[in-house]
Amino acid sequence: xxxxxxRRPVCPRWSAAQVKGESVALVQPGSELAHALGLxxxxxxANESAAREVWAWGASDRVELWVLTEPTDADTEQRLYAxxxxxxxxxxxxxxxxxxxxxxxxxxxxxxxxxxxxxxxxALPRR
Amino acid sequence: xIDLRTRLHLDKAERNRGIARALIGRPGVSISEPPPFDWAxxxxxxAALHYAKAYLWETQRFYADTHQALQRRMRLTVxxxxxxxxxxxxxxxxxxxxxxxxxxxxxxxxxxxxxxxVALLDDPLERIRRAVWEALGLLPRR
Numbered sequence: 001x002x003x004x005x006x007r008r009p010v011c012p013r014w015s016a017a018q019v020k021g022e023s024v025a026l027v028q029p030g031s032e033l034a035h036a037l038g039l040x041x042x043x044x045x046a047n048e049s050a051a052r053e054v055w056a057w058g059a060s061d062r063v064e065l066w067v068l069t070e071p072t073d074a075d076t077e078q079r080l081y082a083x084x085x086x087x088x089x090x091x092x093x094x095x096x097x098x099x100x101x102x103x104x105x106x107x108x109x110x111x112x113x114x115x116x117x118x119x120x121x122x123a124l125p126r127r
Numbered sequence: 128x129i130d131l132r133t134r135l136h137l138d139k140a141e142r143n144r145g146i147a148r149a150l151i152g153r154p155g156v157s158i159s160e161p162p163p164f165d166w167a168x169x170x171x172x173x174a175a176l177h178y179a180k181a182y183l184w185e186t187q188r189f190y191a192d193t194h195q196a197l198q199r200r201m202r203l204t205v206x207x208x209x210x211x212x213x214x215x216x217x218x219x220x221x222x223x224x225x226x227x228x229x230x231x232x233x234x235x236x237x238x239x240x241x242x243x244x245v246a247l248l249d250d251p252l253e254r255i256r257r258a259v260w261e262a263l264g265l266l267p268r269r
Contacts, residue, residue: 074246081223082215088202088222095195099226104243109236 031120034058034065037087037096038122041065044083046125050076053112057119062095066115071103129263133185137260140177144252147171151244164239165231171244171252172228175221178259182206185263194225206262217258220251 038056045051045067053068065087067080077100084098101111129137150167152158179201183189187204191197198221201207207217227247231237260266 074243074250078215078219078223078251081226082219085216085219085222088198092199092202097226097229098222099230100223101230105227105230105239106236107238109238111230111234111236113236114230114234 030058030060030063032058033094034063035120035122037063037091037094038065038120040087040090041067041084041098042122042124044086045080048076048080048083051080051124054122054124055115055119056122057116062097064119065096065098066101066119067098068101068112068115069103073104077102129185129265132190133181133263136177136181136184137263137265140174140181140256143170143174143177144248144256147174147244147248147252151241151248154241161238162241164241164244165237167244168224168231168239168247169228171248172224175224175252175255178255179207179217179221182259182262198222198225206258211254211258213254217255220255224251224255 034056035058037058038054041056042054045054050069050072051067052070053066055066055068057064065084067084069076069080080100081098084100087096087098101114103111105111147167147170150158150163150170152162176197179197180191183191183197183200183204186206187200189200191200201218201221207221210216224247231239
């Protein structure tokens with residue numbers, strides 16, 4: 001059994017009981033997977049100039065990713081959701097949630113406040 | 128003749144769609160000021176959810192009791208997953224509606240505006256609605 005996101009035999013989110021015959025050390029369940037999926041998302045949206053930051057957070061049973069944008073229009077927002085959709089297909093075993101944080105929905109507030117403190121910022125590759 | 132459960136999902140979807148539009152009201156005429164744009168987004172998403180459930184029940188007799196199960200089945204169903212003329216799939220629209228509904232429901236900083244919510248109800252939600260009605264061989268109601 002291989003973890004597609006990490007390209008190695010086990011995923012951090014799998015329990016030792018799921019990996020028969022192997023003793024598995026779990027390192028912060030979910031966070032390593034979240035990092036890997038965050039990198040995939042950052043790569044997928046790298047050409048989108050409205051995207052400012054990508055953040056990732058993982059727990060044992062799910063991964064949440066956020067794309068923080070400039071205030072942007074509905075077309076760009078929809079395109080970002082579409083660009084992130086292939087992650088669902090590549091990782092069907094993960095309860096994955098991707099949120100585009102468009103300041104246009106947040107009035108005077110900075111939508112960044114909703115990203116949990118334990119989330120990791122993922123560098124956006126710029127082309 | 129469509130199945131009763133399909134009809135009930137469609138009725139619920141249409142009702143939610145109407146409630147979402149009623150919540151945003153018209154300029155100067157609303158149940159609160161500012162209007163509850165956040166709840167209009169949430170109810171709009173639940174309209175989309177019931178359109179999806181109507182399709183899956185009618186065509187596959189599939190019933191999902193969790194968001195995760197529903198979404199997994201949508202991703203595996205060509206009707207939702209295939210990219211359409213405008214460059215997006217119904218799944219793309221659905222996941223945007225779901226994400227915005229989560230943001231609207233759980234985060235007090237989310238406020239929305241009338242143009243944004245109107246656009247959300249007129250575009251992704253309406254595209255899902257029309258596609259489902261047409262796929263089921265029905266004419267969308269006005």
